[in-house]
Amino acid sequence: MSDLTDLYQEVILDHNRRPHNFRVIEGATKQEGYNPLCGDRLTLYVAMAGGVITDVAFQGSGCAISKASASLMTDALKGKTADEARALFDQFHAMITSDHAGPTADLGKLSVLAGVREFPTRIKCASLAWHTMKAAVAHHSDAPVSTE
Amino acid sequence: MRPFNVDQVRADFPILTERVHGKPLVYLDSANTSQKPESVLTAMDDYYRHANANIHRATHLLSERATALYEGGRAKAAAFLNASDTRTIVFTKGTTDGINLVAQSYGRSTLKAGDEILLTWLEHHSNIVPWQMVAEQTGAVIKVVPINEAGELDLDQYAALLSSRTRIVAIGHVSNALGTINPIKSMIAQAHAAGAVVLVDGAQATPHLVVDVHDLDCDFYVLSSHKMYGPTGTGVLYGRASLLEAMPPYQGGGDMIASVTFEQTLYNQVPYKFEAGTPNMAGVVGLGAAIDYLAGIDREAALAHEDAVLEYATAQVRQIPGSRIVGEARHKTGVLSFVLDGVHPHDAGTILDQQGVAVRTGQHCAQPVMDRFCIPATIRASLGIYNRREDIDALVCGLHKVRELFV
């Protein structure tokens, strides 16, 4: 049986209560993300200069997993290039979807979300912000992305 | 008919002894899909073991048996809805399929630009989207009856929205998101007075209420077998005979025709005209067994029992600090939707699941209802005839765990 405290670690609950970078960035690329399964919605703001993410923030409503994931992601992205952000997406995605608990790339603070892989119904919650980021970085577009 | 006894009923449903995450299963998600009694499982197994063959098509004994069982299912469905004529019973894949059939056959062939389709704010997406599609195709316009804070339809607005332009009224009998029972009998009479045809989405009503299409005087009534203790993939569309006869077919194929040449095809009679292709025979047999199961219990007593459990659940959940019940209609059945301060429903759902308690969290395919109450989602505990107070106690205990972790 997977343990609830693996999923809801203190760090995750903290980020849920007091998310980092929970604000609007005027003039930044804005991307909507939506998970129709649970009604989670978020708006991600990505400011880039010279191919580097200079600032990133989000707004929206969601479950603890999606909020904590967005909060941790915004912390991790600052200063990354678009390519580095995409690479981080792949590593993060591998971490939350691999079906064995073997070692994956060390993702630092993001590792607290590794417990999600034991809860298949919650993977979409953890990945919503990341899919939204990928779309923001790739297209600089306003079309909403969906995890469905 | 045996007197209603919840312990006896529970013994009829094998899955209720299942353990999940090492805990006894507490199933509070019957509005999503109900569990199935042994008699339904056996009927379907027996069908495949002793009767399986294609229906209406062969001269051999098995085909005769299969046809008799399938048509027997139709007679049971007619009796279940108090429809006097088996020609008015069309088998479908479920409620969604039934509504799409009516929208595309009746709606598409009769609607003109500017005609109105009247829906309500309580509808499930499957009683919204098919109408939007046919509105797009025909230029018809969709109007929506609003709801009040309690989650009840605004009947003054309903009366005001009905007009000579209203061609179709499509209403849910019972709301899946809130449990509201709508006063459909009087609403149907009002719609008829305005000259409109009425479709009732009965998906959430048939598991709980005794439905009489004759008394309701509705034009179409749709249901899903899987919500009323029968198998998935099967449903019923009841349609007034005169309407069904005038309607064009929905899908083309085998069984729905009387004769086919490349020059001209003559369609079969109703209801076969609407049942193209090999149908879900085992599903109809299972639905028939579910109808027999319900006919074998005292449904009035079963409903009284469910209502008592719902009342108990409402009182218990209300006592949890920070809880808010969404949908407090005076007439409700089967559903308790609520939110907890500081906890997203999806997190609550995962934590409850770990205690063995199965609920649904989310929008319940009723995004307009959620938007109306300005919430992204609810926790929904929904009841079947097998639920009892102990299930609610387990839910409440689980909700206290949720609060421990989050609040």
Ligand SMILES: Cc1ncc(COP(=O)(O)O)c(C=O)c1O
């Ligand atoms: C009120 C209502 N209408 C329609 C449906 C759709 O039923 P089905 O998915 O069986 O076609 C449901 C079930 O989810 C429902 O609750």
